[in-house]
Amino acid sequence: xxxxxxxPATLVQxxxxxxxxxxxxxxxxxxxxxWYRQAAGRGLQLLFYSVxxxxxxxxxxxxxxxxxxxxxxxxxxxxxxxxxxxxxxLCAWSNKRLNTEAFFGQGTRLTVV
Amino acid sequence: DAKTTQPNSMxxxxxxxxxxxxxxxxxxxxxxxxxxxxxxxxxxxxxIHGLTSNVNNRMASLAIAEDRKSSTLILHRATLRDAAVYxxxxxDVGEYGNKLVFGAGTILRVKS
Numbered sequence: 695x696x697x698x699x700x701x702p703a704t705l706v707q708x709x710x711x712x713x714x715x716x717x718x719x720x721x722x723x724x725x726x727x728x729w730y731r732q733a734a735g736r737g738l739q740l741l742f743y744s745v746x747x748x749x750x751x752x753x754x755x756x757x758x759x760x761x762x763x764x765x766x767x768x769x770x771x772x773x774x775x776x777x778x779x780x781x782x783x784l785c786a787w788s789n790k791r792l793n794t795e796a797f798f799g800q801g802t803r804l805t806v807v
Numbered sequence: 808d809a810k811t812t813q814p815n816s817m818x819x820x821x822x823x824x825x826x827x828x829x830x831x832x833x834x835x836x837x838x839x840x841x842x843x844x845x846x847x848x849x850x851x852x853x854x855i856h857g858l859t860s861n862v863n864n865r866m867a868s869l870a871i872a873e874d875r876k877s878s879t880l881i882l883h884r885a886t887l888r889d890a891a892v893y894x895x896x897x898x899d900v901g902e903y904g905n906k907l908v909f910g911a912g913t914i915l916r917v918k919s
Contacts, residue, residue: 728907738851738894738909745903753901784850792898792905793839793858798850 697721700785700799707806713758713772715802717785720766725787727768728796729760732782744768745790780806810834811895816914819885827880827913829895834875838898842869842880844891845912851894854880890917 700717707713719725729741742760744750750760757776761769768785782803788796812830819825831840839858843851855862855869857878862869868881882889894912898905 726905726907730909737892737911738845740906740908743901743903743906745905749903751902751906753906782848786851786907788905788907790905791837792841792907793856795841795853795856796843796907797853801850 698785698787698797698799700802702802703800704803705805707775707804709777709806710774713770713775713779713804715770715783715785715804717768717770717799718766719768719787719797722766722787722789724765724790726790726792727762728784728786728788729768729770730784730786732784734781738784742768742770775806777806780804810897810899810908811910813893813895813910813913815911816916818916818918819882821887821917821919822884825882825885825889825915825917827882827893827895827915828877829879830877831895831897832876834897840869840871840875840878841896841907842867843894843896843909844889845894846888846891851909854893885915885917887917887919890915 697720727744730738740753744762758772784801785799841856842854845851855867857869870879892912899908
């Protein structure tokens with residue numbers, strides 16, 4: 695069966711510290727992978743999406759970067775966190791045609807202090 | 808950018824049907840219409856999707872207009888647990904291909 699693992703569930707980090715959030719997918723190959731962020735009381739903002747290794751699109755200017763070292767692994771990183779990076783981060787995957795449902799991880803609630 | 812238009816919020820009474828509309832006038836022939844919902848402090852949950860014909864599953868029904876420029880998500884008997892933000896989504900196309908972009912969605916409030 696298809697599953698998506700995202701960790702950690704919660705994270706409190708000081709301003710200026712690095713960040714690494716990892717997402718892995720099972721039960722499928724060559725998926726589209728996504729990172730979203732949701733600030734408190736706001737909608738889901740697409741940060742990055744990837745259609746394959748080395749093919750990552752950054753959707754908004756930001757302090758974050760994404761990498762896809764393996765087909766089913768997607769990593770969100772920052773060298774120095776800002777207060778404004780606080781939020782709920784979600785990883786997701788879909789097939790290429792978007793003709794079936796997409797699957798979402800449980801999310802990471804990041805608080806930058 | 809999201810390619811759908813939904814009302815900001817709707818309210819329903821418990822045990823009554825709810826019809827959540829979505830306009831997607833620029834839909835292309837191969838775009839599937841997806842619906843997800845998000846409960847507070849959780850990630851989005853798949854509800855239903857369809858292409859041309861009306862679709863039913865255990866959660867909801869999806870009624871698609873004949874010209875496909877609009878659709879309606881139908882919850883047959885709303886419960887308090889259905890209170891959530893409902894998103895109607897079409898695929899978007901970016902630099903590298905298809906992507907899933909969320910709009911603001913409709914906040915559904917269910918009254919007991």
